[in-house]
Amino acid sequence: MIRTMITGLACLALTGCGAVYSSSSVPRDAPGVRVLSLTADSVLTANSTPYVPRALPAVFEANAGAGSDLGAPGAVPPAALSRPVRPGPLALDAPPAVRSGSYAIGIGDVLLLATRSDGSTAAELSGLLAAANRRQGYTVRSDGAIAIPDIGRVPVAGLTLEGAEDALFQALVANNIDPTFSLEVAEFNSGRVSVGGAVANPTVVPVALTELTLDAALAGAGGVSTGNLDFALIRIYRDGRLYRIPIADYLSRPALQKTVLIAGDSVFVGEEFDLDRAQAYFSEQIQRAGLQAAQRSQALAELTTEVGLRRAALDETRGNFQDRFALDAVERDYVYLTGEVRMPSRFPLPFGRQATLADALFESGGFESKTANPGQIYVLRAAADSAEPGAVIAWHLDARNAVMFTVATRMQMRPGDVIFVAEQLITRWNRSISQLVPQVIAAGNAAN
Structure with a gap:
């Protein structure tokens, strides 16, 4: 076998x-x-x-918030900053002293970003460098962020200048961009003090990095302009409370001249008997502030809706691609x-x-x-x-x-x-x- x-x-x-x-x-x-x-x-x-x-479809690189821009707060009715007329007995009731602190960046402020001017930085930070060369700043939008080319939105509202620098540094590093820059506040628009009544030029004075004192605010409005200083006084409305400083006391006491004002204060110069006009002025400032807050809330609601719609569209497009991918219908x-x-x-x-x-x-x-x-x-x-x-x-x-x-x-x-x-x-x-x-x-x- x-x-x-x-x-x-x-x-x-x-x-x-x-x-x-x-x-x-x-x-x-x-x-x-x-x-x-x-x-x-x-x-x-x-x-x-x-x-x-x-390459994957561009939808996988898209950001639901990219390109969103709330814009600056809408216009509010112009203030009726007018002058009063005459007097009554006076009493001093100065506002309490406030502790000074670092300036907190707010909505409406304009930040100016400066970068290095060498060739490599120009290539990597073209958008930032162009803005710096044109001295173009970045406005803090209603959502509390600034929108920077090639980086996106960086939240800065409520931060000090040093805190904003840290946040921007982290954003640059996260996007693999050379984090060599300097940051400054170019326009102070978030914190303001309104000055009206018997002044040469009724105005709104911004609160900047340094303390804003009463004499500086009045100087910014052109100084006191009333014919009877003996019966004139300065009223300061702050957080629902009305304070009084007679002009005579103000002129004779340097400490009163250096009264520190804070964002949201309203200053009205008038005569003692003119309380009704002062009340009307302060009411108008409160209404203006409320209108601006309502506009910001509406803008934030619109942004939330817009981002939600964009995210839903992106998710749907990505889901369609993944379904086609699973069916081997993608080249x-x-x-x-x-x-x-x-x-x-x-x-x-x-x-x-x-x-x-x-x-x-x-x-x-x-x-x-x-x-x-x-x-x-x-x-x-x-x-x-x-x-x-x-x-x-x-x-x-x-x-x-x-x-x-x-x-x-x-x-x-x-x-x-x-x-x-x-x-x-x-x-x-x-x-x-x-x-x-x-x-x-x-x-x-x-x-x-």
Whole structure:
């Protein structure tokens, strides 16, 4: 029996009778095929083939709040800053002293950002540098943030100048931009003190970095302008309380002249009997402040609605793309794996970045360690530089030395590449035997 099997096996092997096992290989002498060794130097040549990875749709880069601009608070009715007429008995009731602190940036303030003027900064901070060169500031919008090109919205309302610098520094670093800059408040519009009544020029005086004193506020309004100083007084309305400083006391006591005013104060110069006009003036200031607050609340509500609609639109568009992606309806670039790999398949090249031979090979489970020949790993690529139709370059990676796998991590894949892992000689022999033995047994049985 054994003699019959050996005889049949020899017959099949020598004469080709029956099915003979054959396997794929990369012939080195085939026309149109160039086999090139893949090394640390030649991988640079392999990677020189131009390829731009497919990009994700722009909707994945969009920001729901990008481009939102609340604008400055709307216009309010002009103030009726008028002059009063005559007197009554006077009493001093000065406002309490307030502790000075660092200026807090508020809505309506204009911040001026200055950056370095060297070439590299001009390239990286073009938007910021242009604004600085034009002396163009950034207005604190109704949502408490400033909108800066290439960075986005940076919340600064309620922060000191130092706190705003820290917030801007973090925003620049987060966007990989050189954080070399200086920041200053160019216009103080958030904190104001209104001055009206018997003054030369009724006005609104901004509260700036330094303390605003009563004499400075009156000077900003052109000074007191009343014909009877003996019966004139200064009324200060603050947080629902009305304070009184007679002009005579004001002129004779320097400490009263240096009374510190805070944002939201209203100052009215008039005569004692003219309380009704003072009350009308303060009521008007309160109404104006309420109207501005209502406008800001409305603007914030509109912004919230707008951002919500934008976010919903972005989510819907992204969801549609992901559904098409799941149904394989999105155009992709692929690399194909065959031979002694764990899972012959196609590997989709990723969006927005390069993929390497190691990515494609090991994403699919790698190769079969028992049957694959690590010395025969090939990347088959159409030869774009050849005039011969169908010419192929076979980049050969000999990974019997495990160090050579580092080259696989640098070998970039191109659309249509085929990764082929050849089998070992013993694998080919075993598979040949596994096909031949059943035929030999069948032939032996037939002979008996």
